[in-house]
Amino acid sequence: MQGGGHGPASRQFGLGTDQVLEAEVVTADGKVITANPCSNTDIYWAIRGGGPGNYGVVTKTVIKAYPMVNVQAQHVAIATLSANTNLNDKGYAGYGQWSINQPTPLFGTFTAGYVHGFYTFDKTVSYAQSTFASTLQKLLPYNGTSLYISVSYVSYPDYWSFYNTESGVEPPVGSANSALGSRLFSRRAVQEDTAGLRSMLDVIAGTPDEYTANNFELVSGGANFLKSDDYSGLNPAWRISYFNHIVARGWGPTATQADEDAVQHDITYVKTAAMKEQAPETGVYMNEGDRLDPDYEEDFYGEHYERLSSIKAVVDPSGGFYCPTCVGSDQWKEDSTGRLCKA
Ligand SMILES: Cc1cc2nc3c(=O)[nH]c(=O)nc-3n(C[C@H](O)[C@H](O)[C@H](O)COP(=O)(O)OP(=O)(O)OC[C@H]3O[C@@H](n4cnc5c(N)ncnc54)[C@H](O)[C@@H]3O)c2cc1C
Known part of the structure; x- marks a missing residue:
């Protein structure tokens, strides 16, 4: 929530952070305050997307609720994909992997x-089928020849039956033996430069021996485009991006430090850098970003970095709250043992 918070419902209703109406916060000087649009407005602005653990400790939130909706879930499995229809504009959201x-x-x-x-959400299976029809038309000629294609639909009467079956299932705990980077993508980045997109895909696909995993999160657009950049401390890149794309590589139990460094270098300076080159106008979702991003100030916070820094200087003048990619962390240096010294 304090960094963004996407899910299958975030296209329809907005990110987790956009649902926060009020928060109880313990400040750096030990006071318990209420932050909302009328009181402590700077902290209220900063804790909604400006980065977790950095402006106070959030102990309670009041969040917006919505009427229940039905959900139509579409499952597609294919060997390659080449289609131009913007499914997000038609109301689709979800997650892909390639x-x-x-x-x-x-x-x-x-x-x-x-x-x-x-x-x-709040549609019918026939609506979902008809909006996918033109994409499917482009794929079907390859079915059974060069591609295996499977498309199926499941209808859920309410959000929770969908969530408990398809989305809220416990994900495996993140592995420490991997490196990942990500980028948010605008319409321009994918539709106006197809040659650039093609070469970016070649780079992030990697070579077969690299075992690169790519995750595609169609979680923005819709309600997220209706809020102004200034609504909260959230990275403004979310307000123009339809999806987030994560690229990840792991290493095995026998890997040496040099092997790990080579994978991390490839993720940071080759694969994530290629995504940034294709979508320079957007940024990165900090909760799923490369923790070694050399440009994290610009990538994680965008144009909000300066205002968040000013708020940080007022609400936490001694810099008691710290994390390596948080706003204000440039005031500190970690030594080789992890101790912090004033920069
Ligand atoms: C397997 C996996 C799947 C994920 N899937 C998604 C997804 O679908 N959508 C999505 O948006 N993100 C996803 N993420 C990213 C996730 O949103 C972030 O990791 C998020 O920060 C988790 O919050 P937490 O409070 O559980 O984590 P923590 O690691 O406990 O906290 C993250 C940061 O917040 C600070 N913090 C924690 N609690 C408070 C508090 N009360 N007040 C102030 N600061 C606090 C901590 O100090 C830390 O800096 C996923 C991560 C993993 C590992």
Whole structure:
């Protein structure tokens, strides 16, 4: 919530951070305050997207609730994808995954391919089918020849039956044996420069022996485009980006430090850098960003960095709250043992 917070419902209703109406916060000087649009407005602005753990300790929030909706879930599995229709404009949101070679199958026995679960809210299955029809038309000629394509739909009467079946299932705990980077993508970055997009995809696909995993999160657009940049401390890149794309590589138990460094270097300076080159006008979702991003100030916070820094200087003048990519962390240096010294 304090960094963003996306889910299958965030296209329809907005990010987690946009639902916060009020928060109880323990400030750096030990006071318990209420932050809302009328009181302590700077802290209220900063804790909604400006980065977690940095302006106070949030002990309670009042969040907006919405009437229950039905959900239509679409499941697609194919070997490659080449289509131009903007499904997000039609109301679709969801998550996809693709790889040219990964250690475990994406689906069936395929270790190369593309799978997604996309969702529409408060609609019907026939609506979901008709809006996907033009994309499917482009794919079907390859079915059974060069591609395996499977499309299916499931209808849920309410959000929670959908969530508990498809989304809220416990994900595996993140592994320490991997490096990842990500980028938010605007319409321009994917539709106006297809040659650039093609070469970026080649770079982030990697070579088969790199076992690169790519995750595609169609979680923005919709309600997120209706709020102004200034609504909260959230990275303004979210207000123009339809999806987030994560690229990740791991290393095995016998990897040396040099192997790990090589993977991390590839993620930071080759693969994530290629995404940034394709979408320079956007930024990065800090909760799923590269923790070693050399440009984290600009990438994680965008044009809000300066205002967040001013708020940080007032609400936490001694810099008691710290994390390596948080606003104001440039005031500190970590030594080789992890101790902090004033920069
Ligand atoms: C497997 C996995 C799946 C994920 N899936 C999603 C996803 O679908 N959507 C999405 O948006 N993100 C996702 N994320 C990223 C996730 O949103 C972030 O990791 C988020 O920060 C988790 O918050 P937490 O409070 O659980 O984590 P923590 O690690 O406990 O906290 C994160 C930061 O917030 C600070 N903090 C924690 N509590 C407070 C508080 N009360 N007040 C002030 N600061 C606080 C901590 O100091 C720390 O800096 C995923 C991460 C993983 C590992």
